[in-house]
Amino acid sequence: MRASRLVTLLLLLQNRGRMTAKELATELEVSVRTVYRDVEALGAAGIPLYGDSGHAGGYRLLDGYRTRLTGLTAQEAQAAFLAALPATAAELGLGEALANAQLKLRAALPAELREHAGRVQARFLLDAPGWYGDADDTPYLAGVAAAVWERRAVVLRYRRWRAPQEIERRVEPYGLVLKAGRWYLVAAGASGTRTYRVDQIDQLRPLDEEFTPPDGFDLRRYWDDYLADFRARLHTGEAVVRLTPEGARRLGVTPPLAGEWAEVRVPIESIAHAHGEFLRLGADIEVLAPPELRDRIAETVRTLAIRYPR
Incomplete structure (x- = not known):
């Protein structure tokens, strides 16, 4: 345990430069007294480590010293x-x-x-994309990544589902996110910070304009908030259904006893989406409410009965 801590202390000083005993203690989650003992041990082992006193003091390694230790377990x-x-x-x-x-x-x-x-x-093999569908065509991914890395603004032509379906915007690329095999660009423009699917970028024009993200912007925090908002908007309705044990299992709810039906309330995104999802369960589900959804499924079943007569 102590050997691992000594290596970590050495690597901290190598990567960060001068650090105070208190800063080292915080990073290593030990007492300042323990840091003093560890520093003495490193010095006794021949590590060129020395401390400066005063307000701007701290421990640091001799200039030019680099350890070959990786510190990896x-x-x-x-x-x-x-x-x-x-x-x-x-x-x-x-x-x-x-x-x-x-x-x-x-x-x-x-x-x-x-x-x-x-x-x-x-x-072990990590395969990020989902099972169904080919990988997204992202010819501008490298260009977007370069703009993110260099902090340079771009003008992109973008396809979206609502009108106008094709837009052109100047944006400042803050970061890229890979989610379930699909790339998303987080960028700021005239309408605020938005998320764009990289495969829906039809044209990308780099600009010779550098930018600085706002203080405090954190890509992980933005993405977590974005997902939370997406999920909150995803299920805005509710349906009342009866399920067989098999239907409950496939829908991911607590199954009733064998041979029995269970009445449950489930969140739904929309009538159209629930219509398609519930039809997949076949005879293992009966929709009780809302009436619009029940009527729509009944109409579909009647149409299917006519289309597939005995």
Whole structure:
């Protein structure tokens, strides 16, 4: 445990420069007294580490000193290789860079950790896209990614479902999100910060205009809020249905006893959406309310009966 903490302390100073004992204690989740003892241990081991006193003081490594230690545990080495998505990196134009990075990381690992990493790649495969449908055509993904990275504004021509279906906007790309195999661009424009599907960008024109995102903008927080709002708007209605045990299982609700029916209330997105979803359950569901949904399903069943006579 202590050996791992000493390596972490060393890597913190290597990556961040000067740090106070209090800052190190906070990062390592130990007491300041423990930090003092760890620093003494590193110094005794020959690490060129020294401290400055005063208001701007702290510990730091001798200029130019770099450790070859990775500080990775077996689990961390596994995670590093498991988290890599070659197809995603290739889409962003980083496929070769990812391969080179993995080679360098593997070379830096001790033999035992190299073996762990090899097992991960041999036994686990991450395939982000969903089952159905071909992968989205995203010819402008690399251009969007470059604009995000360089903090440069772009003009994009975009297709959407509501009128006007084709729009052109100048936006400032804040970040990219990969969700269930589909790329989304988070960008700010005249109408505020919006989310755009990258596969619906028909044209992209980079501008020679740099921008700075607003203070406090956090891509993860924005995306979490976006998803929460999406889910809140998704199910705005309710239906009352009767289900067989099989129907309850397929709909994901608590099943009734064998041979019995259960009456439940379920959230629905819209009449049209619920119509299609409930028809998939066939005879294992009966819609009781709302009347509009019940009537629509009944009309569909009558049409099917005529179309498929005995």
